[in-house]
Amino acid sequence: MSTATLKKEAREVKAPRWKDIGLSNAKVIDLYRQMLLIRRFEERAAQEYGKSKIGGFCHLYIGQEAVGVGAIAALREDDYIFSAYRDHGHALARGMDPKAIMAELFGKYTGCSKGVGGSMHMFDAQRGFMGGYGIVGGHIPLASGTAFASKYLGKDSVTICFFGEAAANQGVFHETLNLAALWKLPVVFICENNRFGMGTAVERSTAVWDIYQKASAYNMTRQWVDGMDVVEMYRVVKESIDRARETNEPTMLEARTYRFRGHSMSDPIHGHYRTKEEVEEQKKSDPILTFGHELLTANILSQSVIDEMELEIKKTVEESVEFAEHSPEPPPDALFENVYV
Numbered sequence: 105m106s107t108a109t110l111k112k113e114a115r116e117v118k119a120p121r122w123k124d125i126g127l128s129n130a131k132v133i134d135l136y137r138q139m140l141l142i143r144r145f146e147e148r149a150a151q152e153y154g155k156s157k158i159g160g161f162c163h164l165y166i167g168q169e170a171v172g173v174g175a176i177a178a179l180r181e182d183d184y185i186f187s188a189y190r191d192h193g194h195a196l197a198r199g200m201d202p203k204a205i206m207a208e209l210f211g212k213y214t215g216c217s218k219g220v221g222g223s224m225h226m227f228d229a230q231r232g233f234m235g236g237y238g239i240v241g242g243h244i245p246l247a248s249g250t251a252f253a254s255k256y257l258g259k260d261s262v263t264i265c266f267f268g269e270a271a272a273n274q275g276v277f278h279e280t281l282n283l284a285a286l287w288k289l290p291v292v293f294i295c296e297n298n299r300f301g302m303g304t305a306v307e308r309s310t311a312v313w314d315i316y317q318k319a320s321a322y323n324m325t326r327q328w329v330d331g332m333d334v335v336e337m338y339r340v341v342k343e344s345i346d347r348a349r350e351t352n353e354p355t356m357l358e359a360r361t362y363r364f365r366g367h368s369m370s371d372p373i374h375g376h377y378r379t380k381e382e383v384e385e386q387k388k389s390d391p392i393l394t395f396g397h398e399l400l401t402a403n404i405l406s407q408s409v410i411d412e413m414e415l416e417i418k419k420t421v422e423e424s425v426e427f428a429e430h431s432p433e434p435p436p437d438a439l440f441e442n443v444y445v
Contacts, residue, residue, distance in 0.1 A: 165193030167364035170391035174337025191236030212431035241274030251291035270301030319356035331361030
């Protein structure tokens with residue numbers, strides 16, 4: 105047998121890259137399924153928004169699925185998650201009921217926030233999902249609050265906090281990172297850098313384009329990660345979570361990703377700040393298509409299984425819409441619930 109043949113066979117029997125970080129074939133299939141569920145759920149949310157079934161603001165997660173799915177897969181059930189206003193994907197990745205999420209989008213009483221939160225305020229305390237927040241950067245200190253509580257109570261729970269790159273220019277971001285580093289809090293900050301704060305490119309708004317380097321001012325462990333690669337997201341976030349759990353050391357991660365839709369449903373897909381050609385070029389790195397191709401090539405999935413998965417997810421999303429449609433509006437008395445005075 106020739107050397108070339110031996111090398112070829114060695115490549116063919118080499119274990120998939122996720123084996124090196126402890127991910128089973130079943131787990132990576134689940135990661136793919138979660139990304140696909142988020143994509144189809146968000147596409148349907150866009151349709152329902154167009155029918156005026158969903159009111160207010162609605163920010164979709166289409167294109168960024170690998171960030172939330174990979175990161176949240178690295179958590180334990182007793183860990184905490186804070187999200188910003190693009191929170192539907194994170195909620196689904198955490199295992200929240202699609203029916204409760206869609207009902208919340210519809211403003212129904214069966215929603216996860218009883219219909220009073222809407223798109224930007226998903227919440228599920230039982231799953232450690234501590235909410236989506238509409239104020240840019242406003243939730244970052246809250247995440248350090250749960251991390252402080254975990255340490256104070258002697259627990260080894262870890263908090264992860266998602267935010268956009270524009271939030272890294274807020275003063276509260278710097279104040280929080282300073283205290284997290286000073287007090288050694290078990291928190292992982294994940295900046296989802298999709299390159300545009302609404303319609304403003306990061307190059308026009310931020311003097312330091314490498315967002316993760318902002319944490320160098322606080323002597324914090326930091327790095328960037330490919331946010332279009334779900335396995336890489338899992339690997340890097342898992343390392344950060346393990347470090348936080350063992351040493352209470354915080355980490356700042358910059359996940360470089362891209363959204364395929366507008367900033368919100370009120371924003372055209374391309375707008376005046378990027379071209380159609382740019383969006384189409386970025387879609388070549390679609391995390392669902394690229395990871396699906398990798399699983400097919402590795403014979404972990406077959407096209408028939410993917411087709412079955414699509415049908416199952418389509419049914420799940422359809423059922424969530426039907427549930428939301430037939431759910432009751434919040435009763436007038438609900439106005440007085442959770443009111444302190």
